[in-house]
Amino acid sequence: MTTTDTGGSGSLSSPYLDRIRTMRHVRNGKERIIEAILFVAAFCAVAVTVAIVAILLYEASTFFEHVSLVEFLTGTEWTPLFERARYGMLPLLVGTVVTSAIAFLVAGPLGFLIAMYLSEFAPPKLAEVLKPFLELLAGVPTIVYGYFALLFVTPLLQKLIPGLPGFNMLSAGLVMGLMIVPYVASIAEDAMRAVPMALREGSYAMGATRFQTAMWVVLPASFSGVMAAFVLGISRAVGETMIVAIAAGQQPNFTFDPREPAATITAYIVQVAMGDLPHGSIGYQSIFAVGLVLVVITLFFNLIGQMLRRRIREVY
Amino acid sequence: MNQPKTLDDNAAMVTETLKAETRKFNFFYGDNQALKNVDLPVAERRVTALIGPSGCGKSTLLRSFNRMHDLYPGNRYEGEIRLYPDDVNLVSPEVDPIEIRMRISMVFQKPNPFPKTIFENVAYGLMVRGEKRRSVLEEKVEEALRGAALWEEVKDRLDDLAFNLSGGQQQRLCIARALASDPEIILFDEPTSALDPIATASIEELIAEIKEKVTILIVTHNMQQAARISDYTAFMYLGELVEFGRTDELFVRPRKKQTEDYITGRFG
Numbered sequence: 311m312t313t314t315d316t317g318g319s320g321s322l323s324s325p326y327l328d329r330i331r332t333m334r335h336v337r338n339g340k341e342r343i344i345e346a347i348l349f350v351a352a353f354c355a356v357a358v359t360v361a362i363v364a365i366l367l368y369e370a371s372t373f374f375e376h377v378s379l380v381e382f383l384t385g386t387e388w389t390p391l392f393e394r395a396r397y398g399m400l401p402l403l404v405g406t407v408v409t410s411a412i413a414f415l416v417a418g419p420l421g422f423l424i425a426m427y428l429s430e431f432a433p434p435k436l437a438e439v440l441k442p443f444l445e446l447l448a449g450v451p452t453i454v455y456g457y458f459a460l461l462f463v464t465p466l467l468q469k470l471i472p473g474l475p476g477f478n479m480l481s482a483g484l485v486m487g488l489m490i491v492p493y494v495a496s497i498a499e500d501a502m503r504a505v506p507m508a509l510r511e512g513s514y515a516m517g518a519t520r521f522q523t524a525m526w527v528v529l530p531a532s533f534s535g536v537m538a539a540f541v542l543g544i545s546r547a548v549g550e551t552m553i554v555a556i557a558a559g560q561q562p563n564f565t566f567d568p569r570e571p572a573a574t575i576t577a578y579i580v581q582v583a584m585g586d587l588p589h590g591s592i593g594y595q596s597i598f599a600v601g602l603v604l605v606v607i608t609l610f611f612n613l614i615g616q617m618l619r620r621r622i623r624e625v626y
Numbered sequence: 627m628n629q630p631k632t633l634d635d636n637a638a639m640v641t642e643t644l645k646a647e648t649r650k651f652n653f654f655y656g657d658n659q660a661l662k663n664v665d666l667p668v669a670e671r672r673v674t675a676l677i678g679p680s681g682c683g684k685s686t687l688l689r690s691f692n693r694m695h696d697l698y699p700g701n702r703y704e705g706e707i708r709l710y711p712d713d714v715n716l717v718s719p720e721v722d723p724i725e726i727r728m729r730i731s732m733v734f735q736k737p738n739p740f741p742k743t744i745f746e747n748v749a750y751g752l753m754v755r756g757e758k759r760r761s762v763l764e765e766k767v768e769e770a771l772r773g774a775a776l777w778e779e780v781k782d783r784l785d786d787l788a789f790n791l792s793g794g795q796q797q798r799l800c801i802a803r804a805l806a807s808d809p810e811i812i813l814f815d816e817p818t819s820a821l822d823p824i825a826t827a828s829i830e831e832l833i834a835e836i837k838e839k840v841t842i843l844i845v846t847h848n849m850q851q852a853a854r855i856s857d858y859t860a861f862m863y864l865g866e867l868v869e870f871g872r873t874d875e876l877f878v879r880p881r882k883k884q885t886e887d888y889i890t891g892r893f894g
């Protein structure tokens with residue numbers, strides 16, 4: 311930038327004017343490059359998502375050339391390995407629903423209570439000590455949880471429930487719930503912390519206790535965020551694979567009884583992907599069809615979750 | 627105890643009943659002393675205004691009266707704030723801050739209605755006290771909303787969310803909320819600084835009405851406002867109470883140079 315002469319800048323006399331003008335081009339150029347990089351990054355993320363859905367749709371379409379959509383969605387038998395194979399996905403769906411529901415019954419209340427405690431009751435120093443432990447719990451690989459369920463929780467449950475099979479949805483669901491607790495707790499806690507201090511002060515100034523303030527002011531103020539935490543937690547449970555594949559067994563079993571073994575959508579996908587069925591067969595193609603169902607379910611929950619999360623930001 | 631007391635050593639002497647009084651009051655945010663040796667009398671059913679440049683400790687002093695500082699760790703009171711007629715030191719650790727906050731309400735700078743209905747907002751203080759009888763709640767809510775000049779505007783939509791009210795209405799709702807539980811003192815911390823002139827005028831009118839029944843302590847950085855609505859004014863500077871007197875005296879014949887500089891707009 312050697313534009314020290316001000317000759318060309320017309321009637322304006324500032325010696326800096328030319329420099330400001332040249333800088334402007336440099337500035338704009340730089341910003342455009344940065345913008346472009348950011349755009350490409352964002353575009354990649356979207357493109358990958360679209361590509362996944364497109365591949366699923368394409369592969370699933372060859373499956374649906376052989377199996378009717380009605381049988382797929384309403385059939386209660388899932389036997390791709392049998393000679394007369396049946397492709398009714400309800401057993402897988404029910405397996406997913408039952409394990410996810412158990413997981414939610416654990417993760418919802420526990421995550422909520424932990425979030426409420428950390429945000430409203432714990433002394434700040436204690437909260438700082440506790441939170442890394444939660445994050446640690448969230449960082450444990452799911453395969454460890456899976457074997458924890460199979461080798462520790464199931465034997466424990468068998469003492470309480472005589473005749474409980476070695477593979478069962480109860481144990482898998484409970485452990486999956488434990489795994490999701492930190493996730494639910496941290497989203498819910500974020501939502502509660504986002505409640506402005508001014509609201510809490512308003513409540514305390516009326517003579518409210520900590521508990522009254524938490525239940526009557528912080529909770530309604532963070533309601534949509536807490537709901538978002540629940541919904542995103544459920545979505546995590548629906549998509550979770552390892553724990554259910556290891557601890558719930560892998561036979562598709564059309565039952566709502568949590569004591570029974572059953573396969574979930576995800577467990578079935580790993581099982582097939584690991585190689586029981588020849589590539590290109592209808593059975594193999596079926597994983598794309600159930601995968602599509604899985605994507606639709608989790609997408610649905612995630613969209614609701616994100617919508618609820620956005621609502622908190624709009625209020626404050 | 628509750629004896630009449632002279633509140634002004636300036637020209638016109640007036641006898642007032644004291645509602646509260648700080649004595650050699652100091653306040654610390656950790657190691658940072660925000661109030662130094664403050665002696666402030668608060669006359670019953672009068673409006674006492676706290677003025678002074680930003681950061682001089684007005685809010686800190688106000689929030690000491692309802693023990694707001696107890697909510698945050700590391701804060702410390704020293705000295706006394708005596709509350710009459712019972713003559714207790716309300717900042718003493720033996721005194722329950724919740725009881726104090728039930729007797730001394732507060733209205734904040736920015737309206738902070740709860741994410742609840744209009745009715746629930748006003749009934750909040752009563753519900754906190756365990757009042758569940760619907761008839762009592764309804765009666766008190768109406769009374770408080772009338773007291774805050776808001777009843778006519780909201781009587782048909784008590785079950786609407788309070789967020790849907792305008793800024794001025796929200797602040798009057800917060801005043802109704804403070805009134806509903808019959809407090810002895812209401813603390814106002816710059817209650818009109820987030821409002822337009824019309825809403826400000828209506829809040830000022832309201833304060834003039836409320837003081838018939840309740841003692842009022844108000845922080846304002848608007849000197850015209852202090853002059854318009856208060857009976858007594860305290861000028862604070864750097865954590866100290868520089869001058870206290872009847873409002874009509876203090877603004878016309880300030881005794882201290884600093885007060886004069888401030889009210890004539892030479893600093894602050």
Ligand SMILES: Nc1ncnc2c1ncn2[C@@H]1O[C@H](COP(=O)(O)OP(=O)(O)O)[C@@H](O)[C@H]1O
Nearest residue numbers: 655658660678679680681682683684685686687
């Ligand atoms: N939470 C806090 N922690 C530490 N210092 C504070 C805090 N709040 C206020 N202060 C300090 O105390 C002094 C008085 O503040 P404040 O009472 O808010 O003044 P005012 O209301 O008169 O503007 C200021 O110097 C301010 O920086």
Ligand SMILES: [Mg+2]
Nearest residue numbers: 684685686845
């Ligand atoms: Mg202030």
